[in-house]
Amino acid sequence: MNIGVLALQGAYVAHSNKLKELGFDSCLLKTKQDLEKCDVIFLPGGESTTMLYLLKELDLIDMLKTKLKTIPVFATCAGLILLKELNILDIEITRNGYGPQLMSGIYPLDVNLRGSSFLTEAFFIRAPIITGLRDGSIEVRSSYKNSPVLIEKDNILAMSFHPELSDCNQIYKYFFEKNM
Structure with a gap:
């Protein structure tokens, strides 16, 4: 398995x-x-506008969109925004919806991944809020303040927060168990 970040x-x-x-x-x-x-493919957090600009400059958009539709995708924060901007996920978002850098923080989060429920710490760093799911096949795996923050559709697992910063590895383990 060739994993690309x-x-x-x-x-x-x-x-x-x-x-x-x-x-x-x-x-x-x-x-x-x-x-x-x-x-x-792993789509990390960061600055989505810069990522989109660089994807266009490097002529990667079309090839990336094709890949994102067919192979397992793990997306965090700005990666979630990329999936929306590239029309891979039909969702509505508000960028930096949980506030500016000063309001970023770590919050407890209940997660339910197909029968496996657990509590994790979620790192929200200028995180986007998912304000709407326009595709009925998108499954909400976790919510925070009444908004979805972890969603799943077919080959895609996408979240508003940063699990790579947590000691809890269950989201990663679920992703790989599902896709191996």
């Missing part, structure tokens, strides 16, 4: 480190050649 900007190192901690090798996605090799 989009490495144009943002928290890609934290995801790579978490994957290594869990026993998975990953490569950093920066080119079409990197993208061609991927069987799994």
Whole structure:
């Protein structure tokens, strides 16, 4: 399994480190050649506008969109925004919806991943709020303040928060068990 972490900007190192901690090798996605090799894609948090700009500059948009529709995708924060902006997930969001950097924080979160329920700490860093799900096949796996923060659709697991910063690895384990 070739796991690629989009490495144009943002928290890609934290995801790579978490994957290594869990026993998975990953490569950093920066080119079409990197993208061609991927069987799994991680879209990290960061600055989604910058990521979109760089994806366009590197002519990666079309190839990435094709991949995102067919292989397992794990997206956090800005990665969730990318999925919306690339029309992969039909959702409505408010960027930085939980407030500016000063209001970022760590909050307890109840998660339910197909029968496996657990409490985790969720790191919200200028996180987007999912304000609407326009696709009835999207499943809400966790909510915070009455808004979905962890959603799943087919090959995609996407969240507003940063699980790569938590000691809890259950979201990662679920993703890999589902997709291996």
